[in-house]
Amino acid sequence: MKINVLVAEIGSTTTVVNGFQDIFTSCPKFIGQGQAPTSVAEGDVNIGLKAAVDDLTKRLGVTSIKYDEMLATSSAAGGLKMTVHGLVHDMTVRAAKEAALGAGAIIHQITAGRIKRTDIKRLKEIQPNIILIAGGVDYGERDTAIYNAERIAELDLNAPVIYAGNIENQEEIKEIFAEKAVKLYCVENVYPKIDQLNIEPTRKVIQDVFEEHIIHAPGMLKVREMVNGPIIPTPGAVMEASKLLMEEIGGLITFDVGGATTDLHSVTEGSEEINRILISPEPVAKRTVEGDLGVYVNMENIVDRIGKDLLGKKLSKDIDLLIKEHTPIPKTPQQIEFVEALTQEAVLTALERHAGKLRFLYGAGGKTKVAEGKDLSSVKYIIGTGGALTRLPKGKAILSSIKEKSLINMLYPNNEATVLIDNNYIMASLGVLSKPHPEAALYLLRESLRIDEE
Structure with a gap:
């Protein structure tokens, strides 16, 4: 059987696959769901993914499934571990935190002001997947973010760093990480002016970083070979x-x-x-x-x-x-x-x-x-x-x-x-489907939620 799109949800305990057909028409269809235990313990999440596809095959009453696209969401690596480091807790730190959480991250540490020795010790224990540095409105305070970047760069944590603070600091931050084996992303300030949030650019980059760098669960590289669309938290x-x-x-x-x-x-x-x-x-x-x-x-x-x-x-x-x-x-x-x-x-x-x-x-x-x-x-x-x-x-x-x-x-x-x-328990799948196929995702959302019946 040929399916337009399969979406895999690789969770910490269960892997689910959802099949969607007629995705390019005005009436796309959700055709079925298969599931199996996530196989992190076996050292390869691909085992659980294939078992979920087999389960869907059995439920659909066919001998095999082929697909045009496979997309995926994942929390099988224990979630997207992030730390956030800003200037003032109620301003830049809060803005950075909102961006991280909205992208699907789990925040394990938040610091405000200059990072302390105890903060650094905790940071090394956490071994985050992504580090987010913010601080200072545009053309405002500069020193704290630079200090924090220098201390973090010294740790050589091998985690990608996102800088989303005072725009004046971008070149300085690039210099700090220039000779480090760390991928640096400089984005627009999450708090460019007093009482103004700008979290969407950072949120988008966090999801991009997840897909590019955070494939740490056993077997996720093999999943990447099967998935020909986005993987997001x-x-x-x-x-x-x-x-x-x-x-x-x-x-x-x-x-x-x-x-x-x-x-x-x-x-x-x-x-x-x-x-x-x-x-x-x-x-x-x-x-x-x-x-x-x-x-x-x-x-x-x-x-x-x-x-x-x-x-x-x-x-x-x-x-x-x-x-x-x-x-x-x-x-x-x-x-x-x-x-x-x-x-x-x-x-x-x-x-x-x-x-x-x-x-x-x-x-x-x-x-x-x-x-x-x-x-x-x-x-x-x-x-x-x-x-x-x-x-x-x-x-x-x-x-x-x-x-x-x-x-x-x-x-x-x-x-x-x-x-x-x-009702169809497909909201996460439709979120990732909305990236390449927003109209189909919206149609299927309305159907699963039975909006037109209300």
Whole structure:
């Protein structure tokens, strides 16, 4: 059987392949999904990828599959490890952090100001995949970024470096790394002026660097031979799909609840009313990663947040037994109910950490209302992807509970927001598909989310 496009999602535990047909027509089709355990332990992720393709072949009832294109998303190397080094935490450091997270990175270290001996020690322990240096508005402070670049260059970490700080420093930074065996990327400043974010150029370069340099998982070089299109970090792919969708249907948030983390992506301009009182700028596209909120690997963290006694009363079950019998994919009604309770807590906690808030400042002129953080009050859609929200019976109800959780002074979605589920569980695949085929990806997104049925 000949397929137009196969998209592989090579995760840390599972590899999924999604097949798409009629990709060049006005009605592209999602034809099926195959999956298999990711084979990092065997020393070659290619084994798991081929097994997932075999599974798809079997599900489609054919003897073999050929394809025109194969694209991929990957988190099989343990994610995209980054460190971020800037000048002022609430300005350039925050801007650089937003760019890194939006591209699908996992940030392991953030430093503000001149890098210290303890920071350098930690940096060497982390062994990051990418180092991002920022600092200073354009034509402003120069010394901190130069100092940090010199200290980092001395470490010879063999990780590509992205410089996204004061534009005046670019030639100096190039000189610092000129004789080092390190690939340097100089991009536009992430914080070119006071209260102005410019994170998209850095975000794009991070994804390009990932594809070019970060093929560290066992067998990924062989996967590169099979894949003839882009490979991008899986969280970055979900963000790409969310951004594409926002241009079509308006402001939205996307929850991706997984076994190890809960990611929340928001793509919204915010309301005019809140924008007028924001004390610092926020990116249109923002992602937060909650590394303690996974419904399998970090299940006990969520149980502790809820409280065993409260959870036991809510479920009328022996919580210790449910914890003991907990599996990556729940099968019994009791296991499903348990994971649904964990998922709801993960969603509400991730929202609380992501959303902005209103507060009051008091001065000589009296009380002034200001806003800080991301304004979600005008989003039109609340979207759920990831196994916990797409494969459990109460996924839609869990997301609908957000609208009932409106807290005073929190910039949460309002009651008019519509809840959508990625029914085919293909949002990450469609994010990477949107690179070469944006129109087909958008059509398939609408179909999976059943937007036209709402």
